């Protein structure tokens with residue numbers, strides 16, 4: 135129904151998981167995509183090889199290192215000339231119950247997920263505001279909405295990104311720059327592949343749609359928010375969680 139022809143889009147953490155699924159969907163809808171990896175360059179190159187378009191690029195970016203973010207976006211802007219969309223996808227977990235959580239692990243997750251989102255978003259704002267056009271999509275989590283034992287740091291980081299996104303939407307709406315979140319529930323990725331069948335069945339028991347989500351389920355929502363078909367939507371969160379939290 136919609137396409138992304140002519141749009142230049144950056145996806146952080148496109149080397150695997152949800153990010154790789156998003157990159158492939160954007161490619162199939164005609165976008166030119168720049169996507170990043172942190173350490174697994176070969177994974178990013180493998181994703182790049184699978185794409186049909188030949189204008190895409192990959193670059194290294196570490197969310198906890200401001201200089202690496204500045205360098206990566208400079209390189210992308212030099213090649214692309216413009217950025218129409220940004221998907222703040224890369225993120226980490228460092229789970230532990232609060233009683234045992236180390237302050238370093240709290241800081242690491244907040245720095246990567248929340249501060250990293252702030253830095254990447256800031257890097258694209260000037261070109262977007264200048265062009266009076268832009269869509270920023272943040273991948274948050276159902277955990278940021280409902281909380282989860284052992285994930286106080288991660289939940290706080292994702293709830294923080296949602297609040298950040300709403301503020302951005304209000305600040306930049308007059309410049310036609312939109313900001314929205316996609317909040318996945320449990321999605322089949324490397325992370326959930328590690329769960330035993332028993333654990334998976336327990337998880338699925340709590341889902342209205344009685345299945346784990348796929349990366350394509352997330353990619354469809356992201357592509358919609360990047361497209362002009364969602365041009366009147368900003369400051370929102372689309373929950374893609376199979377009815378885990380309604």
Ligand SMILES: NC(=O)c1ccc[n+]([C@@H]2O[C@H](COP(=O)([O-])OP(=O)(O)OC[C@H]3O[C@@H](n4cnc5c(N)ncnc54)[C@H](OP(=O)(O)O)[C@@H]3O)[C@@H](O)[C@H]2O)c1
Pocket residue numbers: 146147148149150151152153170171172173174175177195196197198222223224225226246273274275276317318319320321322323324325326
């Ligand atoms: N999977 C789920 O069920 C689920 C549910 C809710 C929300 N989410 C959210 O969805 C997003 C993607 O999750 P995922 O499960 O697809 O993750 P993943 O499979 O662990 O992939 C993470 C991606 O982020 C990159 N990355 C990791 N640490 C980084 C850092 N410090 N700086 C820059 N990039 C970094 C990785 O690059 P390398 O490959 O080079 O390491 C990789 O491309 C995350 O924000 C996550 O919180 C996931």
